[in-house]
Amino acid sequence: MTITSIRDGPGRSRGTKGKLKTGKNGDNVKSALSNFIEKLEKEGKLVRIRKPVSLHLEAASLLKELDGKPVLFEKITNKDGSTNAFQVAGNLFSTRELVAEYLGVKTGEVVRAMGSAIEKRKKPEFVPSADFFEVQEENTDFDKIPALFHYPEDGGRYFSSAIVVAHDKELGRNCSFHRMMITGKNTATIRILKRHLDEFIRRAGGELDVAVVVGAPINFMLASATSVELGVDEMEIANALSPIKTVKLKNGIEVPADSEFVFEAKITKKTGKEGKFVDLTETYDIVREQPVIEFGRMYRRKDAIFQALLPGGLEHKILMGMPREPTIFREVSKECECTGVNITPGGCCWLHAVVGIRKKKEDDARRAIEAAFRGHKSLKHAVIVDDDINIYDQAEVEWAIATRVQPDKNIVIKTNEKGSSLDPSADPHTYATSKAGIDATKPLVAKGKNYTKAEHAKIDMKKFIQ
Secondary structure, three states, X not given: OOEEOOXXXXXXXXXXXXXXXXXXXXXXXXXXXXXXXXXHHHOOOOEEEOOOEEOEOHHHHHHHHOOOOOEEEOOEEOOOOOEOOOEEEEOOOOOHHHHHHHHOOOHHHHHHHHHHHHHOOOOOEEOOXXXXXXXXXXXXXXXXXXXXXXXXXXXXXXXXXXXXXXXXOOOEEEEEEOOEEEOXXXXXXXXXXXXXXXHHHHHOOOOEEEEEEEOXXXXXXXXXXXXXXXXXXXXXXXXXXXXXXXXXXXXXOEEEOOOOEEEEEEEEEEEEEEOOEEOOOOOEEOOEEEEEEEEEEEEEOOOOEEEOOOOOOHHHHHHHHHHHHHHHHHHHHOOOEEEEEEEOHHHOOXXXXXXXXXXXOOOHXXXXXXXXXXXXXXXXXXXXXXXXXXXXXXXXXXXXXXXXXXXXXXXXXXEEEEOOOOOOOOOOOOOEEEEEEEEXXXXXXXXXXXOOOOOOOOOOHHHOOO
């Protein structure tokens, strides 16, 4: 194995709000991920695990017990008991608040910011060097990588936070999340749906050179999870959300300069078994025959942190669900005034959405229901509420359903619809399902009792409670 250290430019990394930082005289500086972890620890939001933790089940179990709290494992042990060279971080973006904090915006502004980034994409700045060029290994060895074995029935250790970057001469660049089950020293089986990456592979004749990124800025992660038209560059969405810089690998693929690990790889014509794997619904997905991906050169920062993503955990749900909110928002806004969208954790951040509207016409909610399903094809249940309801408070949403809905008048049932492969209740072969939209808005003209919740008089609590 050949290991080289390259310094063909000053050390660079972006701060947590996207600003580029440069070390003096080429000195190494912390990555955006490291800076964010350090910030969380100073704020008392990070759980640091100093004792040795096995990558086989133990680390994942701790992430599950601490779901919603960022975690840093200082000492990860391999299955044979030896200590891995890298620290592992998880649950870093397991709440909306954590995502918003990293981006430097208010929690309620993330959806609108993402929507704006999709519409107003910006080409990222290209730079000649990146800190992950510090260490290069000609051949990837997965025995040295702390990819976790998450659940007892899993098919193997998994890359669950990996983003694949691919290029097509005519369609441009595509960036998308793909889980990968490790099968050998440098091989894995990669789950690929019949979407953009699959089209890139087909156009390339069945084999495709790609880059695999682990430990990237959150704007790149969110952009890579969006559903946009074929030919739209997710890297440009990421750059519009927060400035990002790219660098070119030896295989010609451009990736974010501020990454922890980057791998050159080839998706081959060979196939192998992939699974079992726990998906967003927290249930085991089935075993499938999937393409084999062969890893070649590995790049990493000298002090690289491996980013784990707990399958079925809150971080998995947030990163996959939040990018669907702006697409729903965009479609609903074509029909009426949309005030917000929340893809809910209880709906696996995939199957359920609560949509807020400012109702002006009596049929606004009905049209919003249809638009919500257009905005996210996998959506199964959509609840439309007025802007006096907090879409992030499930008690308020349930109150709106309880007091403003007559099932025979306000629920739209859609039968024999194309559903999600993640829904265990859908047809396992065709994914056919039924869907429901709930109009939980009050009528513009109330007949009988009032639909508005009474408000108490405002009072200064400091006068009574010290």
